Amino acid sequence: MEQSAEELNKIEKKDLFTSGHRACxxxxxxxxxxxxxxxSGENTIACVATGxxxxxxxxxPDPSWRIPFLHSLFENAAAVASGVEAAYKALNKGPVxxxxxxxxxxxxxxxxxCMSGMFERGHNVLYVCYDNEAYMNTxxxxxxxxxxxxxxxxxxxxxKTRKKNMPLLAADHGIPYVATATVDDFRDLQRKVxxxxxxxxxxxxxxxxxxxxxxxxxxxxxxxICRLAKDTGIFxxxxxxxxxxxxxxxxxxxxxxxxxxxxxxxxxxxxxxxxPTPEVAEIQEIANQNIARFNL
Amino acid sequence: xxxxxxGSRAVAECVxxxxxxxxxxxxxxxxxxxxxxxxxxxxxxxxxxxxxxxESEFAAASVVLGASAAGARxxxxxxxxxxxxxxEVIYCIAGMRLPIVLTCANRAISAPLSIWNxxxxxxxMRDAGWIQLHAEDNQEASDLHIQAFKIAEQTSLPVxxxxxxxxxxxxYEPVDIPEPKQVDDFLPPFLPKNIVDPRSxxxxxxxxxxxxxLETRYILHRAMEKxxxxxxxVSADFAKTxxxxxxxxxxxxxxxxxxxxxxxxxSVVGTIKELIDRMEEEGKxxxxxxxxxxxxxxxxxxxNVLKDKMNIVVLEKSISLGRGGILASDxxxxxxxxxxxxxxxxxxxxxLGGRNIPMDDLRYMVEKVExxxxxxxxLGLKNELISEKDL
Numbered sequence: 001m002e003q004s005a006e007e008l009n010k011i012e013k014k015d016l017f018t019s020g021h022r023a024c025x026x027x028x029x030x031x032x033x034x035x036x037x038x039x040s041g042e043n044t045i046a047c048v049a050t051g052x053x054x055x056x057x058x059x060x061p062d063p064s065w066r067i068p069f070l071h072s073l074f075e076n077a078a079a080v081a082s083g084v085e086a087a088y089k090a091l092n093k094g095p096v097x098x099x100x101x102x103x104x105x106x107x108x109x110x111x112x113x114c115m116s117g118m119f120e121r122g123h124n125v126l127y128v129c130y131d132n133e134a135y136m137n138t139x140x141x142x143x144x145x146x147x148x149x150x151x152x153x154x155x156x157x158x159x160k161t162r163k164k165n166m167p168l169l170a171a172d173h174g175i176p177y178v179a180t181a182t183v184d185d186f187r188d189l190q191r192k193v194x195x196x197x198x199x200x201x202x203x204x205x206x207x208x209x210x211x212x213x214x215x216x217x218x219x220x221x222x223x224x225i226c227r228l229a230k231d232t233g234i235f236x237x238x239x240x241x242x243x244x245x246x247x248x249x250x251x252x253x254x255x256x257x258x259x260x261x262x263x264x265x266x267x268x269x270x271x272x273x274x275x276p277t278p279e280v281a282e283i284q285e286i287a288n289q290n291i292a293r294f295n296l
Numbered sequence: 297x298x299x300x301x302x303g304s305r306a307v308a309e310c311v312x313x314x315x316x317x318x319x320x321x322x323x324x325x326x327x328x329x330x331x332x333x334x335x336x337x338x339x340x341x342x343x344x345x346x347x348x349x350x351e352s353e354f355a356a357a358s359v360v361l362g363a364s365a366a367g368a369r370x371x372x373x374x375x376x377x378x379x380x381x382x383x384e385v386i387y388c389i390a391g392m393r394l395p396i397v398l399t400c401a402n403r404a405i406s407a408p409l410s411i412w413n414x415x416x417x418x419x420x421m422r423d424a425g426w427i428q429l430h431a432e433d434n435q436e437a438s439d440l441h442i443q444a445f446k447i448a449e450q451t452s453l454p455v456x457x458x459x460x461x462x463x464x465x466x467x468y469e470p471v472d473i474p475e476p477k478q479v480d481d482f483l484p485p486f487l488p489k490n491i492v493d494p495r496s497x498x499x500x501x502x503x504x505x506x507x508x509x510l511e512t513r514y515i516l517h518r519a520m521e522k523x524x525x526x527x528x529x530v531s532a533d534f535a536k537t538x539x540x541x542x543x544x545x546x547x548x549x550x551x552x553x554x555x556x557x558x559x560x561x562x563s564v565v566g567t568i569k570e571l572i573d574r575m576e577e578e579g580k581x582x583x584x585x586x587x588x589x590x591x592x593x594x595x596x597x598x599x600n601v602l603k604d605k606m607n608i609v610v611l612e613k614s615i616s617l618g619r620g621g622i623l624a625s626d627x628x629x630x631x632x633x634x635x636x637x638x639x640x641x642x643x644x645x646x647x648l649g650g651r652n653i654p655m656d657d658l659r660y661m662v663e664k665v666e667x668x669x670x671x672x673x674x675l676g677l678k679n680e681l682i683s684e685k686d687l
Binding site: 042043044045047054055058059060061063065066067068069070071072073075076079080081082083084085086087088089090091093096113114116117120121 | 317318320344345346348349350351352354355358359360361362363364365366367368370384385388392492493494497498499500501502503504505508
């Protein structure tokens with residue numbers, strides 16, 4: 001379905017994901033989930049993985065969803081969404097927007113296989129990953145999205161590995177649309193959801209969703225942290241349409257990664273008496289590589 | 297129409313006649329022929345269904361879960377490790393009251409790896425809230441699938457049809473395959489009760505805090521118990537429509553004046569009946585109780601037919617390691633405590649990992665329990681393969 005530029009760029013506010021849920025103040029995932037639901041519209045089925053989003057938004061008997069919500073397990077949102085899509089096809093129902101969604105653990109770790117299968121089979125499903133870079137629901141344990149240096153409850157000395165590059169892994173399945181987004185830019189995030197839903201086949205949107213509890217920042221800084229993630233090159237913003245990287249968000253003034261790291265308690269140990277440890281240079285190198293790779 | 301046909305093919309044809317909308321499965325021996333045949337039936341356009349080839353049994357179960365929650369009649373099949381890999385979803389499907397039908401081509405569980413038959417796999421799922429029906433032969437396996445969709449959809453409970461791997465799935469037997477019209481008349485179209493639908497948005501799979509969870513288990517347990525009526529009704533309806541008895545709760549054979557009764561389930565029942573006939577010629581009165589519905593467990597039926605029988609032996613192809621016979625425990629529990637005193641209920645484990653159960657072994661079992669009760673014995677054990685130091 002073709003949409004005009006005006007429709008694509010309109011910020012949608014439909015209250016399909018309502019207030020009164022139990023997320024922490026400043027939760028990036030709650031904000032992202034609302035933006036995704038409102039961009040998708042009423043004709044949508046949300047297949048949600050176990051995790052923070054599911055727990056804070058779907059306690060019986062008062063869920064926050066005004067669209068149909070289906071939750072089964074931690075690692076099978078993509079397979080469940082595949083089944084919903086197959087049912088709609090078989091029963092000649094629809095069209096309907098089917099959105100599988102989960103956190104970084106249910107996307108990149110335990111649910112990776114189900115998601116890969118859904119992409120490979122070509123289901124008409126949008127997968128949205130809310131990336132808060134650790135297992136927040138169980139108390140901030142390391143996931144394969146936890147960035148280098150970040151302290152979590154299972155990497156108390158700081159994480160020793162680099163973050164798995166999920167958007168590129170998704171794109172390498174040959175799916176028609178991949179995008180990254182952050183929760184500070186409502187228009188961009190919702191435009192990407194609307195764009196994705198206008199394309200037939202599997203789609204992947206990766207949203208950086210700061211977690212005040214796990215990242216160790218004040219809730220009101222979530223938006224600022226997203227902007228710094230972009231301006232440092234830590235989290236590049238782009239789309240991959242039919243395998244080609246496009247719409248890369250240029251960074252007007254490149255900010256050193258220190259500015260991003262310093263706002264977050266999880267990186268506090270990387271600064272001794274205000275002076276950066278060698279890991280900071282390594283993280284800067286990751287940002288530099290992103291800047292070079294995507295020509296940010 | 298009577299056909300000389302492989303068990304898997306017969307099941308596939310019957311499943312297809314039930315018109316599932318979504319089929320999803322992952323290959324595992326000895327289930328494969330069933331889903332291969334279904335893939336061909338769908339591929340040839342003889343069944344209008346979505347056939348989803350997935351990357352694991354876990355995904356297969358998740359796909360049929362999603363399909364069922366969206367209003368489709370959904371089917372899957374698996375065996376052994378595949379069923380174990382599905383375990384998390386198996387429980388979830390029951391908890392969500394989704395009327396999915398799944399064939400378990402019964403097979404042993406690793407380690408050591410064995411592709412051959414026993415019933416440990418479905419036994420591992422016995423507490424999940426699925427109705428479990430066990431087939432004696434391929435006619436019954438075929439018939440049970442037609443009944444399974446009706447039972448599942450009437451009770452909002454998932455049904456697992458268990459058939460012994462290889463012994464049934466790969467055996468060619470004459471099977472009476474019904475006409476599609478007969479099945480259409482017997483099995484009404486699926487009218488789902490609770491689905492995800494944007495026209496009437498609701499949440500399925502919400503989480504329940506301690507104020508609510510306990511009741512969900514109580515309701516599920518009571519629904520399982522109550523499904524007894526539906527299983528019996530559907531079996532009776534089936535007999536009326538198709539002219540043969542298949543399924544139900546239990547079946548008996550030469551029980552009336554039997555001095556000793558064997559309780560068992562699955563394909564081994566055929567061999568047991570043969571033994572009973574031979575022993576009858578020798579003047580011995582042995583009877584049989586065949587469990588068809590293992591879950592819900594036919595406790596009251598067993599008590600009713602066996603309350604006057606003092607010598608009972610349970611033969612099964614599964615074991616609770618560190619405890620003993622699983623079916624034997626269930627049978628022992630079927631008698632009130634006060635009545636257990638003088639009743640001997642012996643327990644034999646046999647056929648694990650596809651070990652043949654020859655008539656002579658069964659005869660040995662019967663002759664042994666005629667003399668004395670047996671707490672637990674492995675039938676056909678090769679002592680030369682067992683060293684004390686491994687114990």
